[in-house]
Amino acid sequence: MHSNLHRMTSTLAHRGPDDSGLWIDREAGIALGHRRLAILDLSPEGHQPMASASGRYTLIFNGEIYNHQELRKRLAREGYTHWRGTSDTETLLAAFSCWGIRRTLQACIGMFAMAVWDGHTRRLTLARDRMGEKPLYYGWVGRHFLFGSELKALRAHHEWNAGINRDAIASQLRLSYIPAPHTIYQGIFKLEPGHLLHVTPQATPGCTFQTESYWSLPAYIGNTHDSITFKNLPEQTAALETLLSRAVRQQMLSDVPLGAFLSGGIDSSLVVALMQEQSNRPVKTFTIGYEEESFNEAGYAREVARHLGTEHTEFIASPVDAMDIIPRLPTLFDEPFSDMSQIPTLLVAQLAKTRVTVSLSGDGADELFGGYNRYFYAQQIWRRLQHLPGFLRSGLAGTLGRLDARQWDRLLNPLSSALPEQLRFNEPGEKLRKASETLNARSPEDIYRRLISHWKQPEEVVLGLQHSPDPIPTNIPAGLTFPERMMYMDATGYLPGDILVKVDRTAMGVSLETRAPFLDHRVVEFAWQLPLPLKIHNGQGKWILRQILDHYVPRNLIERPKKGFGVPLDNWLRTSLRDWAESLLAPARLRQEGFFDPAPIEEKWRQHLAGTHNWQYLLWDVLMFQAWHEQQSPVIRAMAA
Template identity: 35%
Template sequence: MCGISGLFDPQGTRDFDRALLSRINNIQSHRGPDEDGLHLEPGLGLGHRRLSVIDLSTGQQPLFNEDGSVAIVFNGEIYNFRELVPELQALGYRFRTRSDTEVIVHAWQAWGEACVHRLRGMFAFALWDRRQQTLFLARDRLGVKPMHYAWLPDGSFVFGSELKVVTAHPAFQHEIDPLAVEEYFAFGYVQDPRCIYQGAHKLPAGHTLTLRRGQGNRPEPKPYWDLHFTNDSRLSYADAQAELLARVKEAVRLRLVADVPLGAFLSGGVDSSAVVATMAGLSDTPVHTCAIGFDDPKFNESDFARQVAERYHTDHRLEIVSGGSDFDLIDTLAWLYDEPYADSSALPTYRVCQMARKHVTVALSGDGGDEAFGGYRRHRLHLGEEAVRGRLPLGLRRGLFGPLGHWYPKADWAPRPLRAKTTFQALAMDSVQAYCHTMSKLRDDERRALFTPEFQRSLGGYRALDVFRRHAANAHTDDPLALVQYLDYKTWLVSDINTKVDRAGMAHSLEVREPLMDHELVQWIATLPSSYKIRGGEGKAIFKQAFEPLLPHDVLHRPKMGFSVPLATWLREPLKDRVRQALLGERMRDSGYFNPSTVRRLIDEHNSGLRDHATALWSLLMFEAFLRVSDGGVAHG
């Protein structure tokens, strides 16, 4: 696991400054504290920060082929590299290292751009072929590893694992993209491929970007893989359970290869517990497990984690986070994420990575299970809404449920079944708009009230819904559950979950591996009927039943808690003064984005207990922290 960076001149005439390349490369030194490497030649600079995990002695980067004509900088792991080595040797390629990085170099020589189809793993890499005068960038299928890039005003190209590499270039223009602000306040993150700054981009998951010397135009990323929900498997439910266990076991086994200490996160949820149970079955020694708990019992899953740890005799470590103890992290997170990022679970994720790194260099997680098996409550609610939408035409639903959604109170204080405002609003929409509505942190009407008229005009009619519309057009499925799962894979999983885990792990030089995001496993699960996933009103049905012999009943069949924090209470108590000072301060007012009277109302209503505006206030607080850090108000490094 590493950080990569680079500079490219399409004309090949510019000599890049070594000191500049070193500086932008080292700004992400947290991603690779073990070694750094640079390579420069006319029109090209490649930088690398290394976290040594495999082939500790000879895996340095940039890594070259035998004659030095091909060079690569690589972030990630290729889990099938040992299977590819003999195949490439049979084609005449000689290996000088035991690293998976060298496999990519020879795979490029053998198969060109199609090499990515042969790679099973998480990766982002940049490969330079001097003979072909080609720079080739690639990102893994599910976007576990990041890649950012920009074209600079002088026509040169800069890329890096983190956005801070790109923005550290002195020629980069730090102009905020209004459309990115709209997306952030809708989703809590800026959706790939957009970045918070105009001119910067994220290479989308499952895409490559090929730059050739002498190209007259700026090439666009090209997709090489997509997830296809066929839901057409003919396996019986029992046979599918057996094959699921075997496939999960294979995905975990592939991720146990490391030349450094390895462990797992154990939250007490179904997914991480299943990964730990599988690891224990594959290991001759106790698995190292780490968990974070909260002093608020409504948010504390540590007892469930302890049950699993005791069952499998893991070497288990637990830390409790108390309210008011972690808020200095707000500025740290703003620096790490480079963009406004509003998922409050970034706080405990940062802490569990920090704790894990004291004992291991690699940790396996259970991320991806809910997306694969329909495990979120929103998935079940969407299917219920779809049943209504299927019986009533859109025009009738708009006339019936639209007024109800408008006038029904936002009853945050009421029992969950009585909080019907969002449901009424969703029933007045088509399927894609309704799911976007469900997924939004601040919904359309809330954003319109928050944004100033001037800022709304700068959007030119753009709405965050356009992101969901674009992806839904490529889903190619009529299955209601499959559609929203596809949207999750394209939006939430890549831009929220994977971003959160990558930055939190790399902040502590910890490599996190996600077996439930193995692309072959994910594609196989997508062939299973949706009735295997949500069954009898229960999400992740086949996954839970497959692991019933291996996990405690209380872990498998309890209400999903999620890796959340007691945010509403924190914002009313220890963060109360900070929220008011930050959100009503000069920086937010001068941005011109926000209506001060709306911000003041959100604060007052939340503090009084009349409404729960925790999501909106946290989103605003993290945006203010981003503005402050990006203005140079906070030093890190």
């Protein structure tokens, strides 16, 4: 037991380079291991696994409880006095002793994944934060129930033998990520955000678990939507600014150096502005840019940093800098993951780690406040489509499809300078291509499905698959408008499955903790009380955030076409990455491995190389699976031996 536990925790040294600990109760058959990235209470009193003062509870915990000092005051008022240190881990244990686990979690404001052993009931409880900032995997491996912050910890167990989940491959080809509760492995799962899982003495090897929620976004929306009495705009704006300021202030709590990612966009600029407003010294900010000017936003961030007076660091990445990262991606992400912005996210995390141990970000604002373009143009498309006969839709789709995205760019870019700012888009041809793919949609949800899907029919590519999983959830709250339904689906799918996975793995891969003030659940709940016109106004998203940011940053430093956090991968695949990609996509190799039909992949690769189409997203999905599978091959061969 000890050797397995040591081997499993050793795989997570990057998540916790400062300390490690093991705790084993052989009689009960429970073993807990921990790696620590010390943020609060750097003394030995913060060591984990940590036992409660009574000895009943033993805890391992990854994350931060931002209101733990307020919780300590509440506990003190109730008579609790057994403090040894100042860590939030000890605060949690005291609260478990006084209030129980579920009530404690509901009182917490923070991000976390944790495992709590109750020595009295002999019950293990796993819990994950409300929005899914911190990861938690679990499953049976033989007769052992295993869990950990990353899949590599589970794979390190000597009885590991999980097979590959082909449904998960289909999801990754469609979405670029594998949505919870599934993973790339059969029988291994992600604990969903806001959920608990109890392992009782009655659990038998191989049994399935019913998880339960302690906080539910759909339940909250269902209980509050259309029942809020709205205040006027100045009051709503002031209330949100107060909430965000408090969230930022609490998330600046740290015993180690702290800074922020700054892209120069609305989200990160607002977070940094609120940080600087509450700091007595310049906030450390970080951004990266590219030598390719069309992808370079470093100048915007530099101007915002200069205006706010931050201590700014930027790094201009060359193609070599970015491509050197690619071999590390399968190890970082543990399962196929193909959001291309994983590359710049890792670059900026590496940059920040040279100066700080904690970095705040603007993640979550797009999903909560209507920041993605699809929230306004998808509804406009549907309004027009539903009145058009099918033959007209098909004809229009065929007309638009005669030119690929690059050809449309060449036609449309010269016209963009004549358009108002809010109507300009980076890569207009790609936007037009996506719009054309929605023309045969049968419902608003079908438009969303088509917009978020890379491979539209992954069952035609993944061998041994009859039907690919549908990305549309079944628990969408009633009464939401089409844009609100898209925002809900992104907040419960794309945000935890893609954005937060990307940020957590890249940052923790360099031992950097990230925090997202927009994901404070009080901000999330407030956002869902706001009427849609305060989020999307005159074709412009995040409208209320813009009103707040106006207090800190001149509008002319922020207003510009949205570029996204991209890389020029389409060109790299034709040049610097061509040999690497051709090796992974070789038809003979694909046939031998048996996961993909080589024909559609070979056709897209041929068209991409010829420059007639830009298939970077679809090819990157396959390449990231192939790179991951290649990395897994030694493990698979060892198991077979």
